[in-house]
Amino acid sequence: MSQDDLPPAEPRRKDAAATRAAIVRAAREAFTRLGYDGAGVREIARAADVDTRLITRYFGSKEGLFAEVVDVAYEKxxxxxxxxxxxxxxxxxxxxxxxxxxxxxxxxxxxxxxxxxxxxxxxxxxxxxxxxxxxxxxxxxxxxxxxxxxxxxxxxxxxxxxxxxxxxxxxxxxxxxxxxxxxxxxxAAPGTGQAAVAAAPAGETAGPSATA
Amino acid sequence: MSQDDLPPAEPRRKDAAATRAAIVRAAREAFTRLGYDGAGVREIARAADVDTRLITRYFGSKEGLFAEVVDVAYEKxxxxxxxxxxxxxxxxxxxxxxxxxxxxxxxxxxxxxxxxxxxxxxxxxxxxxxxxxxxxxxxxxxxxxxxxxxxxxxxxxxxxxxxxxxxxxxxxxxxxxxxxxxxxxxxAAPGTGQAAVAAAPAGETAGPSATA
DNA sequence: GTTGCATGTCCACGAGTGAGGACATACGCT
DNA sequence: AGCGTATGTCCTCACTCGTGGACATGCAAC
Structure with a gap:
């Protein structure tokens, strides 16, 4: 539904790095949306336009793939x-x-x-x-x-x-x-009781969504 | 492991109410420990010392059983x-x-x-x-x-x-x-800025765990 | 006592899972 | 060019899942 727009007409044959990346990307989307149990390796493979077998070859198991996905997800x-x-x-x-x-x-x-x-x-x-x-x-x-x-x-x-x-x-x-x-x-540092509690009278600095 | 100590030598034959209760009890334990996906109907049935078929008969489906378990869990x-x-x-x-x-x-x-x-x-x-x-x-x-x-x-x-x-x-x-x-x-009520923030100097009223 | 239905039991089906064996292909090195 | 190996593909295995059909059994009403 949302990841069919990878590289569209590029067959990407025999490129291990790109394949790995595609798998990780599709897996991250699937795991985030469906959870570890809910997302299946077949579904991930289909979304990445890759054979199921490559998942276990590259990442050892579904668990290994998940570990890699988790690690990169926390960096952003x-x-x-x-x-x-x-x-x-x-x-x-x-x-x-x-x-x-x-x-x-x-x-x-x-x-x-x-x-x-x-x-x-x-x-x-x-x-x-x-x-x-x-x-x-x-x-x-x-x-x-x-x-x-x-x-x-x-x-x-x-x-x-x-x-x-x-x-x-x-x-x-x-x-x-x-x-x-x-x-x-x-x-806030404990002991310094003042904190910023009950600050901001509901106006709040309308910053740009802060997705840093 | 932990629910074999129900009624031990009592066959409890042909008692729908008791059977239902046993299923709900075992299901609550299993769902709480393993989650909805993680707990299987066979496992729940075995823990309740009941045939799997009775679960779908009494509760319609695993989903129906879960709904009943959730409802009673929130009451306590x-x-x-x-x-x-x-x-x-x-x-x-x-x-x-x-x-x-x-x-x-x-x-x-x-x-x-x-x-x-x-x-x-x-x-x-x-x-x-x-x-x-x-x-x-x-x-x-x-x-x-x-x-x-x-x-x-x-x-x-x-x-x-x-x-x-x-x-x-x-x-x-x-x-x-x-x-x-x-x-x-x-x-605390908004507007009344004082709240109880930064109260309790780490001593805190050592109340009895408050499992009301 | 006999009948009827709720209750309990056994077993199977179809769909799903993760994993991996066996083979085909193309890239890279010599 | 020729070979070797990494990469990609097809297909199957062994298993678990939720569900339900078909049958046995016992309680209860008549």
Missing amino acids: SLMMTPELNAQAARALLMDPDSSAHDGLLLTLRSASNERAAAIMRDSIQRNYQRRLADALPGSDTVARSALLIAICSGVLLSRMVLGHTELNRPETEQLIPLLHAALDAVA | SLMMTPELNAQAARALLMDPDSSAHDGLLLTLRSASNERAAAIMRDSIQRNYQRRLADALPGSDTVARSALLIAICSGVLLSRMVLGHTELNRPETEQLIPLLHAALDAVA
């Missing part, structure tokens, strides 16, 4: 820092699907599967949480970064995966400052 | 009110698995499946979110209740489903006041 994820909480809150609540949280979204749709969860837990720690923890002020940065990621995951899960309609309506915009305050409550 | 969920945010924060972060958030946990593990997600979205709105919205002060109560549920879901997802080790360590206790503040930032 929106980086969260205490200064970006406002933009993060807006992006989490308003962006339609956005590539900003590809990693997290991929995570959520596949969390049910135990093997997939283990792969993603590992990748989150390597690619996401370490960076976030380094950017946080104060102490307990690892734990607090994990809590921040957890909160963001929950919002994304409710909106995108569960399809909670209450978070996809016009009033959702009112929630941005609230979510911002909630994020700041965790991200 | 921890009710959240602004006054209980402290206990909720503690329960979410510290309780080992607890039956307090059976509904949410069941939700998270099955969120990948689209049909299951639809069933749960419906049940959440009926059994959980309506009640929470009524208990919230201020305006936009439905949207804010959805955001609260989202945040709680994220914490539970990271801890229980994804198995994030950073949220299952001793330092996690330090996060309780932070999560409490984050919840209050959303739950």
Whole structure:
């Protein structure tokens, strides 16, 4: 439906690198949309215009392919820092699907599967949480970064995966400052009680969707 | 492994009510542990010491069984009110698995499946979110209740489903006041800027796990 | 006691899965 | 040019899944 517009008339024969890339691309789309269990290797292969056999040859197994997909997905994820909480809150609540949280979204749709969860837990720690923890002020940065990621995951899960309609309506915009305050409550240095809580009188800096 | 200790020597023959109950009980355990896709009807039937055929006879299909399980699971969920945010924060972060958030946990593990997600979205709105919205002060109560549920879901997802080790360590206790503040930032009436943010100097009322 | 229907049991079907063996082809090196 | 190997293709295997048909059994009403 959406990936038939790869290179259209180019047969791409005997090009391992291009084949690998096409598989990873199709797999990322399929895993993000359907989850680890929901996406089948046949479907991925068809979307990538590639024989099924090549998947197991190049990546060993479906699990190996998933691990590779997860790793690259987190590299384009929106980086969260205490200064970006406002933009993060807006992006989490308003962006339609956005590539900003590809990693997290991929995570959520596949969390049910135990093997997939283990792969993603590992990748989150390597690619996401370490960076976030380094950017946080104060102490307990690892734990607090994990809590921040957890909160963001929950919002994304409710909106995108569960399809909670209450978070996809016009009033959702009112929630941005609230979510911002909630994020700041965790991200701000502990002890410095002032935080930015209850800031932003609902106007909020209407930044350009912050899909960095 | 864990459900062989039902009624041991009682054949329970020709008792539809007891059979239904046993199926629901086994299904709830299986769905919560493995998710909708991960749990199979054969496995559920074996755990309930019942023939597979009875599942489709009594509940129509696996989907029908799941809907029934979801409905009953949310009735024993921890009710959240602004006054209980402290206990909720503690329960979410510290309780080992607890039956307090059976509904949410069941939700998270099955969120990948689209049909299951639809069933749960419906049940959440009926059994959980309506009640929470009524208990919230201020305006936009439905949207804010959805955001609260989202945040709680994220914490539970990271801890229980994804198995994030950073949220299952001793330092996690330090996060309780932070999560409490984050919840209050959303739950407290908007406009009244004071909230309870940055309250609780890390001591926190060590309430009894709050599994109401 | 006999009949009727709900309840319980056995078994099979068709579709789906991930994986891999066996063979064909074309690119790259000598 | 000729060979070798990486790459691409076809087809099958072994398995699990949800569902339902066909039959056995026991409780309950008459």
